[in-house]
Amino acid sequence: LAIAHQYVTQGGLDYAREILESALGPRKAKEILEKVQQTIRTTGFNLLENVDPKQIVNFIQKEHPQTIALLLAHMEPKNAAPIVSALPQELQVDVATRIATMESISPETLDQVEEVLVSQIKSLFGGDVSEIGGVKAVAEMLNSVDRGAEKNILGNLERENPELATEIKNLMFVFEDVLLLDDRSMQRVLKEIDTKDLSMALKGASEELQEKFFRNMSSRAAEMIREDMEFMGPIRLKDVEEVQQRIVDVIRRLEEDGEIIISGRGGDEDIVV
Structure with missing residues (x-):
C-alpha cells in the first residue's frame, strides 16, 4: 500500500493504475487504489485538526x-x-x-x-x-x-x-470510567449502591477497578464483597452489564446534582476548591 501511495504521489492516479495493473492485474490494482484514495482523502479532513x-x-x-x-x-x-x-x-x-x-x-x-x-x-x-x-x-x-x-x-x-x-x-460514561472519580466522589457513590449489585458488577471488572472500590470502603466491607464474588459462581455477561449500567446511572445522577465530580469533564474551571 505504501508503494502504491508513492506511485500516486509521483505520477498521479493514472500512472499508479498502469503500473499496478501490469504487475497485479486490474482487479487487485483497483482494490489497492481505492485504499490509497481513502488514505489521501481522509488526510485532507485531518488537516482540520491543525x-x-x-x-x-x-x-x-x-x-x-x-x-x-x-x-x-x-x-x-x-x-x-x-x-x-x-x-x-x-x-x-x-x-x-x-x-x-x-x-x-x-x-x-x-x-x-x-x-x-x-x-x-x-x-x-x-x-x-x-x-x-x-x-x-x-x-x-x-x-x-x-x-x-x-x-x-x-x-x-x-x-x-x-x-x-x-x-x-x-x-x-461507561463503568470503567469509575477510575476517573476522586476518593470523595467514590465514597458518595458507594452510599447509593446495593452490596449485591456491587459484587456482581465487580465480578466482570478489571483488578484495577476492583481495587478502586475496595480502597474506598472499610476493610471488612471489602472482604465481604470479595467473598460474595468468590461464591457467586458463573454469571451471564448480560446480567453483569445491566448491574454496571445501574451503577453508571447512579453516578450520572449524582454528577448532574452536583454531588460528585468526574475528572476530565468540561466545566472544571468553575470548581472552587
Missing part, C-alpha cells in the same frame, strides 16, 4: 447543519468538542443529532462537499469512508464539551428523540 477552532467555527456556522456534521464527524472527538461548544445552542442540537444518525457516506457526496469548501479553505475536505459519525462519536464529543453545551444538547434531544438521547448518555 486549524484554530475559532476559525473553523467562523467558517462553518453559516454552512448547512449536515455539512457541519459531516466535517465534525471526520475529526477526532476531542478536537471537535470545542467547535461544538462554540456553535449557537440551536445549532449544537441539530448538528449533534445529525452526527448521531449519520450513516454511510458515498465518495460522490464527499467530493461535492470538497468542491464547495476547498475554494474557501486551502485544505482537502473529503474521504472515502463507509462508517462515520454515529452515537459513539457524539458521546465522545459530549464527554469533552463544557457542561452548558452538554446539557443543552441532551436536554433538547430528550424532548425530541428520547431513545437517541438515552443511547448517547449510556455511552458517555
